[in-house]
Amino acid sequence: MTWMTDNIVAVVNGGHFDQPWLQAMLAIMLLISIAWIANWVAKRLVLTLVVKLLEHRPFALEAQHLGSIIARLSNIVPALIIQLGVESVPHLPGWIALFIRSLCAAFIILTIAIALSGGLGLMNDLYQRRPDAANRPIKGYVQVGKLIIYAAATILGIAALMNQSPLLLLSGLGAMAAVLMLVFKDTILSLVASVQIGSNDMVRVGDWIEMPQLDANGDVIDIALHTVKIQNFDKTITTIPTYRLITESFRNWRGMQESGGRRIMRSLAIDQNSIRFLDGQKLADLSRFGLLRDHLDAKRDEVDRWNREHAHDQILDSRRLTNIGSFRAYILAYLKARPDIAADKTLLVRQLAPTEDGLPLEIYAFASTVIWAQYEDIQADIFDHLVAIMPEFGLRLFQRPAGSDLQRATDRQPSQDVGIDRVPGISRSMRA
Numbered sequence: 001m002t003w004m005t006d007n008i009v010a011v012v013n014g015g016h017f018d019q020p021w022l023q024a025m026l027a028i029m030l031l032i033s034i035a036w037i038a039n040w041v042a043k044r045l046v047l048t049l050v051v052k053l054l055e056h057r058p059f060a061l062e063a064q065h066l067g068s069i070i071a072r073l074s075n076i077v078p079a080l081i082i083q084l085g086v087e088s089v090p091h092l093p094g095w096i097a098l099f100i101r102s103l104c105a106a107f108i109i110l111t112i113a114i115a116l117s118g119g120l121g122l123m124n125d126l127y128q129r130r131p132d133a134a135n136r137p138i139k140g141y142v143q144v145g146k147l148i149i150y151a152a153a154t155i156l157g158i159a160a161l162m163n164q165s166p167l168l169l170l171s172g173l174g175a176m177a178a179v180l181m182l183v184f185k186d187t188i189l190s191l192v193a194s195v196q197i198g199s200n201d202m203v204r205v206g207d208w209i210e211m212p213q214l215d216a217n218g219d220v221i222d223i224a225l226h227t228v229k230i231q232n233f234d235k236t237i238t239t240i241p242t243y244r245l246i247t248e249s250f251r252n253w254r255g256m257q258e259s260g261g262r263r264i265m266r267s268l269a270i271d272q273n274s275i276r277f278l279d280g281q282k283l284a285d286l287s288r289f290g291l292l293r294d295h296l297d298a299k300r301d302e303v304d305r306w307n308r309e310h311a312h313d314q315i316l317d318s319r320r321l322t323n324i325g326s327f328r329a330y331i332l333a334y335l336k337a338r339p340d341i342a343a344d345k346t347l348l349v350r351q352l353a354p355t356e357d358g359l360p361l362e363i364y365a366f367a368s369t370v371i372w373a374q375y376e377d378i379q380a381d382i383f384d385h386l387v388a389i390m391p392e393f394g395l396r397l398f399q400r401p402a403g404s405d406l407q408r409a410t411d412r413q414p415s416q417d418v419g420i421d422r423v424p425g426i427s428r429s430m431r432a
Contacts, residue, residue: 027089028092031088034081035077035082036078038078043074069118069119072111073112076108079104083105083108098163102163106161109156109157116149117146117149120145121142123142136198137205137223139223140225143224144191147187147225190243192243193246197245203228205221208220209250209251209253213248215238217230218231219231227240256370261345261369262370263364264365264367266363266383267352267361267363268397269357270324270358270398272358274395276322278320278321278322289330291337295333299321303319303321327361332349334382335347335365338382339368340368340374341365341366341367341368349363350362357398357400359398
């Protein structure tokens with residue numbers, strides 16, 4: 001830059017300007033003009049040429065982003081010209097020249113920091129195009145890198161403005177470590193959480209997670225350093241701190257989605273007063289069911305053989321078939337015959353412990369789909385059929401009596417007129 005400073009001095013001295021302030025003003029205007037021309041050349045010519053070269057594959061998709069980064073870096077050129085050329089301005093006070101140089105140095109540091117931050121953003125965008133990017137997101141690490149870049153740029157920029165060594169500021173930061181730990185507490189917690197979430201593969205973008213304590217139930221759409229965004233099924237967005245994913249429990253439905261089937265676990269409350277042994281006529285009626293015919297034949301042979309072996313002649317202590325057992329066998333055969341129930345997964349029809357609300361008969365099966373609407377249709381169709389066919393087995397669902405049930409029971413009872421004179425506690429004046 002020596003040629004530029006010599007030319008500035010020569011132009012100013014050759015103009016025969018006697019006033020010192022006029023010489024300083026002319027030199028400053030000339031320096032600014034040179035910086036503006038250099039900036040124009042860098043952005044309009046060099047930058048345009050670079051962007052056109054990058055538009056060819058394989059850099060076509062990144063050309064726009066790279067162009068913005070290069071445009072940001074091109075701002076360094078006029079700042080360098082001003083920083084180096086301000087020393088050649090005649091009659092300029094030393095403290096002003098020092099301040100301009102420090103300001104230009106701080107601007108250059110900030111510009112480089114913004115460009116590096118943009119480079120990290122570009123790296124994250126390129127990584128997102130990988131097929132396994134959702135499994136191992138790096139957005140949190142990219143944000144940590146940006147935080148470190150801006151922290152370093154802040155220290156270097158302040159040191160440049162103060163015209164001091166950055167080590168002096170770093171030594172002062174050691175004494176403020178406790179304050180910094182308090183200020184950046186959430187950032188530190190989120191950084192640790194991001195590392196644990198990524199290393200343990202706890203959450204991915206696209207996972208369906210459920211956190212009732214935070215009113216979140218939906219798909220993960222973004223995992224950042226400080227926050228995780230969840231789009232609920234009503235299309236609202238719940239934003240939760242990242243560190244709460246490791247400090248609180250949540251349910252991840254990824255395993256269900258990857259398995260290809262969703263669990264059905266629901267009970268029918270059977271009225272225990274409707275449970276009976278099956279007589280010959282009822283057995284004949286139930287043998288009409290194609291799904292039950294083989295089961296009833298095998299079960300009758302088993303019961304008859306057991307009764308013969310144990311010489312049970314009394315009807316009370318002999319083994320007999322029940323309507324609840326036959327209904328349970330029918331449900332199992334019915335579920336196995338349905339193509340929308342996964343045959344390679346657990347399939348159970350079991351009795352739970354009786355309660356005051358009846359005998360729970362639980363169905364434990366897996367629908368062969370993970371699509372919510374289809375799953376609900378399959379589940380509803382199964383229980384529609386079972387509730388409708390239950391009376392064929394002589395069984396009833398348990399249901400608490402409603403007001404209409406009590407009203408019908410009252411209407412069936414004969415009304416009894418009670419003379420008012422016979423009701424105790426009513427005075428003669430009230431009777432009148």
